[in-house]
Amino acid sequence: MMILHSNATSPYVRKVRIAIQLLGLSNRIEEREVRFRDPTDPFHQNPLSKVPVFVGENGSLIYDSPVILEYLDHLAGGGCIIPRDPDARFAALTLHALCDGALDACVLVMSETWFRPPDLRVESWVDRQSGKIERALTVLEAAPPTLSDVPDVGQIALACLLGYRDFRFDGTWRKAHPRLHAWHDAFAAKVPAFAATTPVDP
Numbered sequence: 308m309m310i311l312h313s314n315a316t317s318p319y320v321r322k323v324r325i326a327i328q329l330l331g332l333s334n335r336i337e338e339r340e341v342r343f344r345d346p347t348d349p350f351h352q353n354p355l356s357k358v359p360v361f362v363g364e365n366g367s368l369i370y371d372s373p374v375i376l377e378y379l380d381h382l383a384g385g386g387c388i389i390p391r392d393p394d395a396r397f398a399a400l401t402l403h404a405l406c407d408g409a410l411d412a413c414v415l416v417m418s419e420t421w422f423r424p425p426d427l428r429v430e431s432w433v434d435r436q437s438g439k440i441e442r443a444l445t446v447l448e449a450a451p452p453t454l455s456d457v458p459d460v461g462q463i464a465l466a467c468l469l470g471y472r473d474f475r476f477d478g479t480w481r482k483a484h485p486r487l488h489a490w491h492d493a494f495a496a497k498v499p500a501f502a503a504t505t506p507v508d509p
């Protein structure tokens with residue numbers, strides 16, 4: 308049995324959980340919720356102490372989420388969520404990188420409130436990160452990706468980015484981004500794993 312070291316609120320883990328279901332791999336992978344503060348939790352085998360962490364077929368340790376998605380695609384035979392055609396492939400990978408970059412900025416914004424007392428927060432830093440998120444959403448709103456039969460890694464990442472904006476930022480993106488709103492709803496209707504992985508605070 309392969310293992311996904313997991314967390315119910317992480318958007319990066321959510322990408323992996325959606326991919327597992329899309330690729331029909333659920334019965335080969337056991338999910339284990341990590342205990343971040345427990346130094347003996349096996350996910351710390353990733354020296355960065357970040358989830359997701361995956362243990363592959365031969366016991367190999369695999370991270371971070373883009374690499375895990377590539378491994379899952381390989382397990383499923385290849386060319387499923389990472390297209391083989393070069394144009395489609397690099398479009399999907401670039402969309403994936405854009406959405407992950409926007410997610411990184413979201414997590415940095417949240418970290419200001421999670422880890423810093425109010426008098427030590429740096430507004431200019433939050434504004435800088437918020438600018439990245441806003442510019443990414445503007446570009447995506449101008450041309451949302453066409454939803455493919457089996458969503459690729461870029462589309463999975465976009466759905467998880469929008470889901471994270473709902474979860475941690477009160478869904479404020481929806482009003483100014485009607486095309487992304489429609490895209491999000493179409494993705495949710497097409498991919499049951501999206502609703503099944505809706506994040507919840509413990």
Ligand SMILES: N[C@@H](CCC(=O)N[C@@H](CS)C(=O)NCC(=O)O)C(=O)O
Pocket residue numbers: 316317318319355356357358359371372373407414
């Ligand atoms: N680039 C990584 C990012 C993973 C990441 O930032 N995970 C967060 C949870 S959302 C985490 O584990 N944070 C704990 C920490 O940074 O100490 C990926 O794509 O897997």
